[in-house]
Amino acid sequence: MKIVACVKRVPTTETQAKVAADGTSLDTTGVQYMLSFYDEIAVEKAVQVKEAAGGEVTVLSLGPVDGTKEMRECLAKGADRVVLVKDEQWHTRDARATARVLADQIRALGADLVFFGRVATDRDNAAVGPMVATMLGMACVTDVVEFELDGTNVTAKRESEAGIETYTLSTPAVITCQKGLAEPRYAGLKGIMAAKKKPLDEVECAVEANQVEVKNLALPPARSAGRIVGEGAAAVPALLDALRNEAKVL
Amino acid sequence: MSTIVVFVEQVGGAPRRSGLEALGAARGVADSVVAVVTGEGAESAAGALGTHGADKAVVVGGAGTCPDALATDVANACKEHSAKAFLAAATGAGRDLAPRVAAQLDCTLFSDCTALEKSGDGFTVQRPWLAGKLVATLGSTAPVLCATLRRNTFPVTERGGKAEVVQVSGTTDFKAVLKDVAAKTGGSLDVSEAPVVVSGGRGMQAPENFKLIEDLAAAFGNAAVGASRAVVDMGWRPHGEQVGQTGKTVSPQLYVAVGISGAIQHLAGMKTAKVIVAINKDPEAPIFKLADYGIVGDAFEVLPALTAAVQELRKQG
Numbered sequence: 001m002k003i004v005a006c007v008k009r010v011p012t013t014e015t016q017a018k019v020a021a022d023g024t025s026l027d028t029t030g031v032q033y034m035l036s037f038y039d040e041i042a043v044e045k046a047v048q049v050k051e052a053a054g055g056e057v058t059v060l061s062l063g064p065v066d067g068t069k070e071m072r073e074c075l076a077k078g079a080d081r082v083v084l085v086k087d088e089q090w091h092t093r094d095a096r097a098t099a100r101v102l103a104d105q106i107r108a109l110g111a112d113l114v115f116f117g118r119v120a121t122d123r124d125n126a127a128v129g130p131m132v133a134t135m136l137g138m139a140c141v142t143d144v145v146e147f148e149l150d151g152t153n154v155t156a157k158r159e160s161e162a163g164i165e166t167y168t169l170s171t172p173a174v175i176t177c178q179k180g181l182a183e184p185r186y187a188g189l190k191g192i193m194a195a196k197k198k199p200l201d202e203v204e205c206a207v208e209a210n211q212v213e214v215k216n217l218a219l220p221p222a223r224s225a226g227r228i229v230g231e232g233a234a235a236v237p238a239l240l241d242a243l244r245n246e247a248k249v250l
Numbered sequence: 251m252s253t254i255v256v257f258v259e260q261v262g263g264a265p266r267r268s269g270l271e272a273l274g275a276a277r278g279v280a281d282s283v284v285a286v287v288t289g290e291g292a293e294s295a296a297g298a299l300g301t302h303g304a305d306k307a308v309v310v311g312g313a314g315t316c317p318d319a320l321a322t323d324v325a326n327a328c329k330e331h332s333a334k335a336f337l338a339a340a341t342g343a344g345r346d347l348a349p350r351v352a353a354q355l356d357c358t359l360f361s362d363c364t365a366l367e368k369s370g371d372g373f374t375v376q377r378p379w380l381a382g383k384l385v386a387t388l389g390s391t392a393p394v395l396c397a398t399l400r401r402n403t404f405p406v407t408e409r410g411g412k413a414e415v416v417q418v419s420g421t422t423d424f425k426a427v428l429k430d431v432a433a434k435t436g437g438s439l440d441v442s443e444a445p446v447v448v449s450g451g452r453g454m455q456a457p458e459n460f461k462l463i464e465d466l467a468a469a470f471g472n473a474a475v476g477a478s479r480a481v482v483d484m485g486w487r488p489h490g491e492q493v494g495q496t497g498k499t500v501s502p503q504l505y506v507a508v509g510i511s512g513a514i515q516h517l518a519g520m521k522t523a524k525v526i527v528a529i530n531k532d533p534e535a536p537i538f539k540l541a542d543y544g545i546v547g548d549a550f551e552v553l554p555a556l557t558a559a560v561q562e563l564r565k566q567g
Contacts, residue, residue: 011380013381013495013496013514013515014514014515015380015383016383016514017379017380017383017384019384026379026380026384037496038496094358095349095352095358095359096352096353096356096357096358096359096392097358099353121380121381121495121496122379122380123379124361124362124378124379124380124381124499125349125359125360125361126345126349126361127348127349127352127358127359127361128349129349130346130349130350130353131349131350131352131353131359132353133318133350134318134321134349134350134353134354135353137425138425139318139425139426140317140318140350140425140426141317141426142317142345142346143342143346156426158342158346159342159490160341160342160343160346161341161342161343161440161442161443162342162431162433162434163431163432163433163434164431164432165428165430165431165432166428166429166430166431166432167426167427167428167429168426168427168429169425169426169427170425173426178489179482179489179492179496179497180489210358210391211357211358211390211391211392212358212360212388212389212390212391213388213389213390213391214386214387214388215374215387215388215389216386216387217379217384217385217386217387218384218385218387219383219384219385220378220382220383220384220385220521220522223521223526223540223542226526226538226540226541226542226543226544227542227543227544228533228538228543228544228545228546229543229544229545230545230546231545231546231547232545232546232547232548232551232552233547233551233552233554233555233556235545235547235552236545236552236555236556236559237559239527239543239545239556240556240559240560240563242542242543243504243525243527243543244563247504247524247525247542247543249503249504249524249525250504250560250563
């Protein structure tokens with residue numbers, strides 16, 4: 001079974017965002033990077049499926065050469081190889097341009113199963129996974145919290161406002177991973193040593209122009225200063241009064 | 251003449267409010283608005299959409315159980331009407347559908363938009379980046395602007411008007427098929443759509459103490475329970491309740507944070523709430539910098555008093 005886990009390098013969630021002097025991009029001075037939180041789940045699930053059903057896990061990313069650090073971590077956690085499509089402008093690409101590059105690579109790899117994080121925690125579009133599935137004509141379930149594979153048959157449970165939806169589908173398929181699907185493992189010393197010998201292919205690939213034009217980037221309007229209405233249970237009447245008569249939300 | 255196609259979710263014949271908000275957003279910037287509805291009860295839902303801004307309602311038969319087929323049907327509606335934009339609410343269903351429709355139209359996607367305006371021949375949108383730490387104003391060169399809209403953000407249009415209702419039989423090329431929906435217990439509201447959210451954090455000290463949070467939510471009547479990442483990671487609460495950068499982004503009318511210090515990742519997920527109340531023992535907790543109203547105190551003492559007071563208030567009507 002050929003399994004692909006797609007990952008993106010994003011600013012850490014601790015990042016205090018600042019706008020660059022051009023007014024349309026993130027000031028990346030001092031910004032630390034990590035794999036997007038949900039992509040770690042995608043890698044873990046891909047490795048778990050390989051361990052149960054056999055096969056090979058390829059980690060695929062559109063990203064900067066600096067990102068090889070995060071890619072090596074994926075290898076240490078059980079992935080077999082990495083394909084890094086080198087792109088120093090990866091963070092400015094729109095969902096369509098990114099999906100097109102990844103879809104081409106996945107087609108070339110001949111993947112049976114493709115795992116994505118449900119959303120990348122930088123642009124928060126939650127679009128690339130289902131877009132890739134559509135481009136490749138693959139079945140796709142998003143926000144998956146439970147996944148079972150039996151031969152080529154997949155049962156996937158998805159979390160929505162309505163509750164838990166159960167889907168049946170066949171491989172080849174794209175799954176986007178929600179928290180709860182798998183708990184990412186720690187890379188042990190053995191894994192870290194093994195990772196050094198695993199292939200990490202850096203490839204070049206043309207990326208299509210964005211359809212998104214950033215006109216302006218700004219910090220959100222600051223909330224006006226609030227106030228402490230009091231201490232302990234004695235403050236409850238003052239709070240209710242404020243909610244009712246001042247904020248008018250009750 | 252610009253036409254916008256809007257996917258409107260409906261449950262048992264009643265359109266969801268988030269779908270009506272999307273219709274309202276479309277009405278504000280389009281000459282003509284076409285709604286697409288599907289699933290059991292779609293026909294009666296379609297009939298009601300004229301008063302909320304739809305000129306036409308397309309009822310798609312059969313696709314309610316298959317997301318990829320529905321995407322094909324919606325993309326076909328966009329092509330047939332030469333739509334300049336496709337909109338859906340940023341709900342679980344909308345966020346699943348929209349990228350597939352966008353890909354079929356060879357367009358990119360603008361997710362979770364908080365503003366939509368006309369700009370020359372096209373549109374400008376606003377949407378959060380980095381979970382709301384930044385607000386981006388974006389133009390589009392896509393042939394069709396495909397966007398999902400944040401809930402509780404766009405107004406619902408009320409007008410006289412009837413929508414022309416058209417039936418189409420959807421595609422039957424199903425790739426993934428919905429077999430079953432296990433509804434949530436007690437019909438409780440999802441944290442991302444409730445008008446009031448009561449969230450608990452580490453300050454609740456133990457999972458059983460969330461009973462106090464649930465009691466306050468029940469007292470409000472229209473509230474959902476939320477949680478910080480810390481308590482979800484400890485297994486005290488299900489991850490569906492997590493508010494923050496790696497959980498859900500919420501914009502309720504009222505957000506009550508109890509025993510939550512206010513890590514930057516949590517604040518990113520709730521700072522667009524209309525009114526924020528914080529209850530925390532630590533007067534230095536960062537949550538107080540964001541809160542409109544704060545009570546410094548022990549949650550175990552404040553919560554029962556607040557619950558009783560809210561119950562009393564509601565009894566008085």
